[in-house]
Amino acid sequence: MHPSPPASDAQRVSEHWTIASMVKGAPLPARHFLQGLLLCLLALIAVLLGVTREFKVDPVLATGIGLLLGFLVYPRRLFILAATILPLGVVNQLFDKGIIGGHYLEPAHLIALAVGLLAVTWAMHQRRAWAAPGAWSPGVIVAALGLVLLLALLPGSAAGYIFSFWMPTVVLGGLGLSYLIRSAFGLTN
Numbered sequence: 001m002h003p004s005p006p007a008s009d010a011q012r013v014s015e016h017w018t019i020a021s022m023v024k025g026a027p028l029p030a031r032h033f034l035q036g037l038l039l040c041l042l043a044l045i046a047v048l049l050g051v052t053r054e055f056k057v058d059p060v061l062a063t064g065i066g067l068l069l070g071f072l073v074y075p076r077r078l079f080i081l082a083a084t085i086l087p088l089g090v091v092n093q094l095f096d097k098g099i100i101g102g103h104y105l106e107p108a109h110l111i112a113l114a115v116g117l118l119a120v121t122w123a124m125h126q127r128r129a130w131a132a133p134g135a136w137s138p139g140v141i142v143a144a145l146g147l148v149l150l151l152a153l154l155p156g157s158a159a160g161y162i163f164s165f166w167m168p169t170v171v172l173g174g175l176g177l178s179y180l181i182r183s184a185f186g187l188t189n
Helices: 009-024 029-050 059-073 079-096 101-124 135-151 158-163 166-184
Strands: none
Touching: 029 059, 029 166, 059 079, 059 166, 079 101, 079 135, 135 166
16 A cells, blocks of 8 residues: 555645535535424424413414524525415504504405515516415415414314414424425425
8 A cells, every 4th residue: 555645735725625615515404404493493482382371472473473484494485375474463463462453454464465465476576486386385274274263263262272372383383394204305395
């Protein structure tokens, strides 16, 4: 065995840049995987806040904030959901604080939906990766959320649990787990 000759300065610099670029663009942990982890963590936080009942934020707003945080981690998913749920949560929080009166609630919800739809329209033209045409899951999730909110109007103690921090727990936790499973199989969208 012959000892290898010492590396020149140019070789060491090129090796350094190669290793640095590999670390910088390392696929593990990928942003889509981190998004799933973040959503699961936010669902866990929602469970803890729901159990302590110390936090007085509208569950729709908490869900929207969680979706927005998830979107910020990996912008290829969750923009449509965050853009539609977050403005509705803001309106609900304003209603809960008495800033919006009862007879203004329905128009405020329609304006919030319009803001969300305008944001989605803007994204479809300016940031195509944020809002893919033909995306089914946002509509399905919003419809399921609407059905859950309808169930919350039913009399009984179950309504209080449905429209509480269990809603962000289920929505964010379900999305987080599905994204973690998809990441395990190499699916990123």
